[in-house]
Amino acid sequence: MAVVVGIPACAIASKGQVHHSAPARYGAALLDAAGCVPVLIPPIGEAALALLPRLDGLLLDGSPSNVEPWRYGAAEDLTPGAHDPARDATTLALTREALAAGLPLLAICRGIQELNVALGGTLIQKLSAVPGRLTHLGHESDREARYAARHQVRLSGRLAEIIGAAEIMVNSVHEQAIDRPAPALVIEATAPDGTIEGVRAADAKGFAIGVQWHPEWRAGENAASHRLFAAFAAACRERPRPTFPG
Numbered sequence: 001m002a003v004v005v006g007i008p009a010c011a012i013a014s015k016g017q018v019h020h021s022a023p024a025r026y027g028a029a030l031l032d033a034a035g036c037v038p039v040l041i042p043p044i045g046e047a048a049l050a051l052l053p054r055l056d057g058l059l060l061d062g063s064p065s066n067v068e069p070w071r072y073g074a075a076e077d078l079t080p081g082a083h084d085p086a087r088d089a090t091t092l093a094l095t096r097e098a099l100a101a102g103l104p105l106l107a108i109c110r111g112i113q114e115l116n117v118a119l120g121g122t123l124i125q126k127l128s129a130v131p132g133r134l135t136h137l138g139h140e141s142d143r144e145a146r147y148a149a150r151h152q153v154r155l156s157g158r159l160a161e162i163i164g165a166a167e168i169m170v171n172s173v174h175e176q177a178i179d180r181p182a183p184a185l186v187i188e189a190t191a192p193d194g195t196i197e198g199v200r201a202a203d204a205k206g207f208a209i210g211v212q213w214h215p216e217w218r219a220g221e222n223a224a225s226h227r228l229f230a231a232f233a234a235a236c237r238e239r240p241r242p243t244f245p246g
Contacts, residue, residue, distance in 0.1 A: 002036075002037045003034075003035065003036045003037065003056045003057070003233060003236045003237050004036070004037050004038075004039055004054070004055055004056050004057075005030050005034075005036045005037070005038055005039070005055065005056060005057040005058065005059050005236060006038075006039055006040075006041045006051060006052075006055045006057070006058050006059070006094075007022050007026055007027060007030075007038050007039070007040055007041065007059050007061050008022070008040075008041045008043065008048075008060060008061065008087060008090055008091045008094065009021055009022045009040045009041060009042055009043055009087075010022060010043065010063050010065060010084050010087050011043045011084055011086040011087060020040065020042045020043060021040075022040055022061050022063075023061065023062070025216050025217060026038065026059060026061040026062075026108070026216050028216075029215070029216035029219035029220075029225075029229055030059065030229070030233075032219065032220050033219040033220045033225065033226050033229040033230065034229040034230060034232060034233035035233055036056070036057065036233050036236060038059075039055075041090065041094070042090075043084070043086035043087045043089070043090045043091075044086070044090060045086070045089040045090055045093070046089070046090075046093045048090050048093070048094060049093060049094065049097050052094065052097055052098060052101065052103060055103065056103075056104070056236040056237070056239065057103060057104040057105070057106070057207075057232065057233075057235070057236035057239075058094060058095075058098045058103055058104070058105045058106075059105075059106050059107075059108070059111070059232075060091060060095065060105065060106070060107040060108065060110070060111025060112075060114050060115060060210070061108055061109070061110070061111055061216075062108050062109030062110045062111060062173075062174075062214060063084065063087065063109075063110045064082070065082055065083055065084035065087065065110070066079050066082050066083055066110070066113075066123075066125070066175075066176055067083075067088055067110070067113055067114060067117050067123060067176075068083045068085060068088055069123075069125060071088060071092065071117055072117045072121065072122045072123055073122065074122065074123075074125065076125075077125075078125040078126050079125055079126070079175075079176075088114075091111075091114045091118075092114060092117060092118045095107075095114060095115055095118040095119075096118050096119075099119075099201055099204050099205075099208055101205070102204070102205030102206040102239065103206060103239070104206045104207040104208070104232060104235040104236045104239055105201075105204070105206075105207065105208045105209075106207070106209060106210075106228070106229075106232045107209070107210030107211070108210070108211060108213075108214060108215065108216060109173070109174055109211075109212060109213070109214060110174075111210060112178065112198075112199060112210030112211060112212050113176055113177070113178065115182075115185070115199070115201070115208075115210045116178045116181060116182050116185060116199070116210070117182075118182075119182035119183070119184045119185060119201070120182045120183060120184075121178060121179070121180050121181050121182035121185065122178075122179045122180040123176050123177065123178060123179050124176060124177050124178070124179045125176055126175060126176075127174070127175055127176060127177050127195065128175060132193060132194075133193045133194075133195060134150075134151055134172070134191060134192065134193045134195070135172075136150075136172045136173075136174050136175065136177070136191075136195065137172070137173065137174060137175045138150070138171070138172060138173045146171075146173060147171045147173060147214060147217040147218075148171060149169035149170060149171055150169075150170070150171055150172040151169070151170065151172055151191055151192060152167050152168070152169055152170075152191070152192060153167065153168060153169075153170050153189045153190065153191055153197040153198065153213070154166065154167050154189065154190055154192075155167065155168065155188060155189050155198065156187075156188050156189070157186060157188040157200060158188060158200050158209065159188040159189055159198050159200065159209060159211075159228075160188065162209075162227055162228055162231040163224045163227050163228060164224075164227060165224065168224045170197065170213035170214075170215075171213050171214050171217060172191075172212075172213060173213075173214060174212060177195050177196060177212060178196040178199070178212075181196065181199065184201055184202060184203055184204075185199040185200065185201060185202065185210075186199060186200045186201075186202045187199055188200050188209075189211065189212075195212070196212065197211060197212040197213060198210065198211045198212065206235055206239050207231070207232055207235035207236075207239075209228075209232075211228070215228050215229065216229075
């Protein structure tokens with residue numbers, strides 16, 4: 001039976017209509033590097049929870065939008081107009097329910113931020129404004145240059161075991177990052193400037209890892225990325241489909 005992994009879509013307004021979409025590279029990485037079949041989850045709020053029993057895993061993908069600051073108690077919004085309330089209402093509920101049921105979860109870029117907020121953590125809204133931080137947001141118009149390796153990350157714990165290294169080079173295409181980690185998260189990757197680059201949900205019943213970089217970019221050509229997707233896929237295959245209430 002095919003392993004099916006859900007990817008939350010964003011709500012994007014274009015030409016007077018709202019479209020539900022996600023970058024194709026996430027589904028391609030699941031299919032090519034992990035052998036999983038991707039399906040999009042529409043941003044319809046808690047109604048999307050009905051899809052979880054039909055999935056073998058959940059991949060929280062990246063997005064240009066940011067989690068609304070009020071959702072983690074921030075009084076000031078430093079990125080007005082860059083939010084996706086429909087996605088927030090969907091992914092935060094999906095994350096909590098998936099973790100409670102032991103559904104394997106891999107969170108990437110915005111996804112690691114959603115994982116942190118869903119479990120009670122906070123975010124840095126403008127990393128570039130924090131003194132001493134590296135330039136984490138790629139501005140290059142050429143996609144190859146934007147997603148090229150930019151800095152090292154130091155790995156530990158389960159993430160280091162999966163990737164098989166204590167340090168790797170990663171790309172960096174983000175302006176926001178974890179500020180205060182949720183109590184349930186263990187930090188397993190950091191950049192040289194202290195930016196949190198990887199976490200694991202310590203008490204989760206199954207695979208539950210988030211990374212700030214983009215392993216989906218050319219995942220089949222990068223050994224570290226391939227191992228991460230392979231480990232996620234293995235967890236999805238080994239885990240019987242969970243039973244959810246309702």
